[in-house]
Amino acid sequence: MSSLPRIVIVGAGFGGLTAARALDGLAVDLTVVDRRNFHLFQPLLYQVATAGLNPSDVAWPVRGILSRQKNARVLLGEVTGVATGSQEVLLADGRKLPYDWLILATGATHTYFGNDHWERHAPGLKRVDDATLIRRRLLLALEHAENSSDPVERRKLMSVAIVGAGPTGVELAGAIAELSRKVLVRDFRSIDPREVRVVLVEGADRVLLSFPPALSAFALSELRKKGVEVMLDTRVTGCDADGLRFGDGSHLDAATVLWAAGVAASPAARWLGVPADRAGRVQVQPDLSVAGQPQVFVIGDTAAIVQDGKQVPGVAPAAKQQGQHVARTIRAALAGKKAPGAFRYRDFGNLATIGRHSAVIDFGFVRIKGLIAWWLWGVAHVYFLIGARNRMLVATQWFFNYLSYSRAARLIVGSDPDATKPR
Amino acid sequence: MSSLPRIVIVGAGFGGLTAARALDGLAVDLTVVDRRNFHLFQPLLYQVATAGLNPSDVAWPVRGILSRQKNARVLLGEVTGVATGSQEVLLADGRKLPYDWLILATGATHTYFGNDHWERHAPGLKRVDDATLIRRRLLLALEHAENSSDPVERRKLMSVAIVGAGPTGVELAGAIAELSRKVLVRDFRSIDPREVRVVLVEGADRVLLSFPPALSAFALSELRKKGVEVMLDTRVTGCDADGLRFGDGSHLDAATVLWAAGVAASPAARWLGVPADRAGRVQVQPDLSVAGQPQVFVIGDTAAIVQDGKQVPGVAPAAKQQGQHVARTIRAALAGKKAPGAFRYRDFGNLATIGRHSAVIDFGFVRIKGLIAWWLWGVAHVYFLIGARNRMLVATQWFFNYLSYSRAARLIVGSDPDATKPR
Numbered sequence: 001m002s003s004l005p006r007i008v009i010v011g012a013g014f015g016g017l018t019a020a021r022a023l024d025g026l027a028v029d030l031t032v033v034d035r036r037n038f039h040l041f042q043p044l045l046y047q048v049a050t051a052g053l054n055p056s057d058v059a060w061p062v063r064g065i066l067s068r069q070k071n072a073r074v075l076l077g078e079v080t081g082v083a084t085g086s087q088e089v090l091l092a093d094g095r096k097l098p099y100d101w102l103i104l105a106t107g108a109t110h111t112y113f114g115n116d117h118w119e120r121h122a123p124g125l126k127r128v129d130d131a132t133l134i135r136r137r138l139l140l141a142l143e144h145a146e147n148s149s150d151p152v153e154r155r156k157l158m159s160v161a162i163v164g165a166g167p168t169g170v171e172l173a174g175a176i177a178e179l180s181r182k183v184l185v186r187d188f189r190s191i192d193p194r195e196v197r198v199v200l201v202e203g204a205d206r207v208l209l210s211f212p213p214a215l216s217a218f219a220l221s222e223l224r225k226k227g228v229e230v231m232l233d234t235r236v237t238g239c240d241a242d243g244l245r246f247g248d249g250s251h252l253d254a255a256t257v258l259w260a261a262g263v264a265a266s267p268a269a270r271w272l273g274v275p276a277d278r279a280g281r282v283q284v285q286p287d288l289s290v291a292g293q294p295q296v297f298v299i300g301d302t303a304a305i306v307q308d309g310k311q312v313p314g315v316a317p318a319a320k321q322q323g324q325h326v327a328r329t330i331r332a333a334l335a336g337k338k339a340p341g342a343f344r345y346r347d348f349g350n351l352a353t354i355g356r357h358s359a360v361i362d363f364g365f366v367r368i369k370g371l372i373a374w375w376l377w378g379v380a381h382v383y384f385l386i387g388a389r390n391r392m393l394v395a396t397q398w399f400f401n402y403l404s405y406s407r408a409a410r411l412i413v414g415s416d417p418d419a420t421k422p423r
Numbered sequence: 424m425s426s427l428p429r430i431v432i433v434g435a436g437f438g439g440l441t442a443a444r445a446l447d448g449l450a451v452d453l454t455v456v457d458r459r460n461f462h463l464f465q466p467l468l469y470q471v472a473t474a475g476l477n478p479s480d481v482a483w484p485v486r487g488i489l490s491r492q493k494n495a496r497v498l499l500g501e502v503t504g505v506a507t508g509s510q511e512v513l514l515a516d517g518r519k520l521p522y523d524w525l526i527l528a529t530g531a532t533h534t535y536f537g538n539d540h541w542e543r544h545a546p547g548l549k550r551v552d553d554a555t556l557i558r559r560r561l562l563l564a565l566e567h568a569e570n571s572s573d574p575v576e577r578r579k580l581m582s583v584a585i586v587g588a589g590p591t592g593v594e595l596a597g598a599i600a601e602l603s604r605k606v607l608v609r610d611f612r613s614i615d616p617r618e619v620r621v622v623l624v625e626g627a628d629r630v631l632l633s634f635p636p637a638l639s640a641f642a643l644s645e646l647r648k649k650g651v652e653v654m655l656d657t658r659v660t661g662c663d664a665d666g667l668r669f670g671d672g673s674h675l676d677a678a679t680v681l682w683a684a685g686v687a688a689s690p691a692a693r694w695l696g697v698p699a700d701r702a703g704r705v706q707v708q709p710d711l712s713v714a715g716q717p718q719v720f721v722i723g724d725t726a727a728i729v730q731d732g733k734q735v736p737g738v739a740p741a742a743k744q745q746g747q748h749v750a751r752t753i754r755a756a757l758a759g760k761k762a763p764g765a766f767r768y769r770d771f772g773n774l775a776t777i778g779r780h781s782a783v784i785d786f787g788f789v790r791i792k793g794l795i796a797w798w799l800w801g802v803a804h805v806y807f808l809i810g811a812r813n814r815m816l817v818a819t820q821w822f823f824n825y826l827s828y829s830r831a832a833r834l835i836v837g838s839d840p841d842a843t844k845p846r
Contacts, residue, residue: 037562037566054477054478054479054480055477056477057477061610063607063610063611064610067609067610068609073612073613074610074612075569075570076563076566076569076570077570093570095570139460140499143460143499146498146499147498147499147500147516147518184486186490186491187484187486187487187490187497188486189496189497190496
C-alpha cells in the first residue's frame with residue numbers, strides 16, 4: 001500500500017491527459033481511468049467517418065502516451081459513481097479506487113433532447129465506433145443505390161441529412177459532399193455519386209452560430225458552392241429509417257441521417273450529487289473545484305464555467321488549459337505553496353473547416369476565411385496531434401489524398417443491425 | 424441490354440482481381456461480385472491482428488482498384504448459388520446475374536473439422552473483422568490481467584494459444600511474442616508483459632510442414648528464442664473459454680486461443696453441383712474449367728490442381744497465375760484463336776516470417792533463412808501491395824515501428840460478446 005497522495009483522473013481526453021502529463025515527476029500515486037484504451041483526437045474524427053483517415057490515425061493508446069511517466073498507471077474501467085464520503089471512485093466491476101484528489105474529465109456525448117430512439121437512425125459522432133459506423137452507412141447506402149432500379153428508392157439511398165450546423169455538422173457536410181463528388185465519382189457504373197444529396201439542417205437562422213455572422217455567411221456560401229443544401233430555421237420533429245420530419249409537417253427522404261446537434265455532459269454531476277445546469281454540466285468554483293469538495297475538480301466539457309459573462313466553450317484548448325490549471329493547483333497544495341487561484345480561459349481563436357481549401361477562423365481581433373484559413377487549420381491540427389509518428393503519418397496520408405483525391409480508408413467493416421437496407 | 428459477352432467473376436481476392444485486370448480493354452461486359460467492398464492483402468493480415476498495421480493498410484476498395492477499367496463493374500453482393508442450366512449467378516437478395524463466362528474465385532475459410540462451436544473461443548484469421556477481433560481479445564486480456572489480483576486467473580489471461588504451426592500460426596506466434604516482449608513492455612504497472620505465455624500447438628512433428636525439414640528446424644529454434652513455447656505432435660480435442668484440451672487429457676489454460684489450423688474451400692463445388700475433394704475444392708480440368716462446363720472456371724484456393732504429383736498450394740501467387748491463365752483462355756476464345764491449354768504453376772518460392780529479423784524462404788534450388796530472408800520477405804510484401812500509395816504508407820509505418828518498437832494500431836474498438844471477461 002503506497003502512502004503517497006493518491007490522485008485519480010477519470011477520462012483520458014484532452015483535459016484528463018493534459019492534467020496527467022502536467023503531474024509528471026511529482027511524488028504521487030496517479031491513476032488514469034478510462035472506458036477506452038485510447039485517447040481520441042476528436043477534432044479529426046469526422047475524417048474517419050468520411051473515409052479520409054484510419055481510426056488509429058486519430059486515436060492512440062493511453063498506455064503508450066503515459067508509458068514513460070513513472071508515477072502514472074492506466075486503468076481500463078467504467079466509472080459508475082463516486083463515494084464522496086469515503087473518497088472512492090466506483091467502477092462497474094465492483095472495484096473501488098480511493099483518492100485524495102479527484103479530477104473528473106469525462107467529456108460530453110450527443111443528446112437527442114429526450115428522443116433517444118432517434119439514435120439508431122441518426123448516429124452522432126463522438127466515438128471511434130461512431131465514425132466507423134457512419135462510414136459504413138455512407139458507403140453501404142451507395143452500394144445499395146448502385147444495385148437499386150427503383151428511382152425513388154435510389155434517390156433516398158443517395159440522400160444524406162445532417163442535423164445541426166455547428167462545426168461538426170459543417171465539417172461532415174463539406175467532407176461528404178467532397179467524398180461523393182470528387183473521390184467516389186469514378187467508382188460506380190449505375191449511379192453518379194455527384195448526384196448525392198447532402199442536406200444540412202439547422203434550427204437557427206445561420207450556420208456556425210458560435211462564429212461572427214460574417215463568417216457564418218461565408219461558410220454558408222462555401223457549403224452551397226460544394227453542393228450542400230442548407231436548410232436554416234428548420235426544426236426536426238421526427239427521425240426514422242426513412243429520414244427526417246420537420247416542424248412544418250414536411251418529410252425529407254434520406255437513408256443516411258447524422259446527428260450533430262445537442263451535446264450533453266457526462267453524468268459527473270450525478271456521481272458527485274451536486275446540481276447540474278441544463279446541459280448536465282457541473283457548476284464549478286473559480287479554481288475548477290466542486291463546492292464543498294476542494295479536492296475534487298471537474299474540467300473540460302463536463303464543467304460549466306462562466307467568464308466575462310460568457311460560457312467557456314467546450315473545445316479542446318479549454319479542456320487542456322483546465323487540466324493544466326488543476327495540475328498546478330495540486331502541485332501548489334502538495335508543496336505547501338499558495339494556490340494559483342481562479343482559472344482563466346485564454347481564447348486563441350475559434351476554427352472550423354468547411355472542406356478542402358476552405359475554413360473559417362475567428363481570432364477575435366481578426367477573422368480569416370477561405371484558403372489561408374484552411375492551411376492554418378491543417379497545420380494547427382497536424383501540429384497538435386500527439387507524437388511525431390502520427391504527425392508524419394497523417395501528413396503523408398493527407399498529402400496523398402490531396403494529390404490523388406483517393407481515399408483508401410473507405411472500408412465497410414463490422415456489422416450494423418440498424419444499417420439501411422434496400423427496402 | 425448489352426450484347427457483349429458477359430463475364431462474371433465471383434470473389435475479389437488475388438485470383439479474381441488478377442483475372443479482372445487481365446481482361447481490361449476487352450469488349451466484354453465484366454462484373455466482379457464480392458461480399459465485401461474491399462480486396463484484402465491477406466499475407467499481412469496477421470499484422471493487423473497484432474496491432475502493427477491498420478485495416479486499411481492491407482485492404483483496398485475494389486471500386487477504387489477497378490475504377491479506371493471501363494469494361495468492369497463492381498457489385499457488392501452475396502452469392503448463394505449458380506444456375507448452371509440458365510447460366511446465372513444467384514445472389515442472396517434474389518437478383519440473378521446472367522453469364523456467358525464464369526470465374527469462381529471465392530477462396531477458402533478456416534475449418535474446425537466438425538467442431539464449429541470452437542470458433543467463438545478460437546477465432547481464425549481470414550477476414551478484416553477476424554483481425555480486429557483478435558487484436559481486441561489480445562489487448563483486452565492484458566487489460567484484465569492488469570486489473571486482476573488472482574494469480575491463477577492472471578496467468579490464464581496472460582496465456583495465448585495458437586493452434587496450427589503453418590505459416591499463419593508461426594507468424595502470429597512470433598508477432599505476439601514480440602508485441603508483448605518489446606512493444607507493450609513499458610505499458611503496464613501490475614503485470615509484466617514479458618511474462619505473456621505464447622504456446623504454439625501443432626499436430627505434426629515439426630512446424631512449417633510445407634517447408635524442407637531444415638527450415639522447419641530453424642523456424643523452431645527461432646520461435647523458441649523469441650520465447651514461444653512450441654508443442655509438437657499434440658492433438659487438440661477440445662476448445663472452450665478456458666483454453667485447450669489435448670489428446671492426452673491434459674488442459675492448457677489460456678484466455679486467448681487462435682485458430683490457424685485447417686482450411687476449407689468455399690462452397691463453389693456445391694453451387695456447381697460437381698464433386699469436391701476432402702477440403703471442399705473443385706477438381707478442375709487442366710485449363711481450370713469445370714468438367715462439362717467449358718465456360719466455367721474455378722481458380723485459387725477453391726480449385727484442386729495436381730501438378731507433377733503435388734497439389735498446387737493455396738497461396739497468392741498460384742491464384743494470380745490462375746487468374747491470368749483464365750483471362751488468356753477467354754481472350755483467345757473471344758478472338759477465335761487457339762486456347763493456351765493447360766495451366767502450369769510456376770513456383771517462385773515459399774516464404775514464411777517468424778518475426779522481426781527472421782524468416783525462411785524455400786526457392787527449391789536454394790534455401791535462405793534468418794535476417795536476409797526477412798529483408799527479402801519485407802521487400803517482396805511491400806512490392807506486391809497494390810498501389811504506390813499503400814506501398815509508401817506501409818513502408819513508413821513499418822519504418823517507424825522498426826525504429827520505435829511502438830505500435831499505434833493497438834486500439835480496442837467495437838464490441839465482442841464472446842470476448843474473455845475476467846471471471
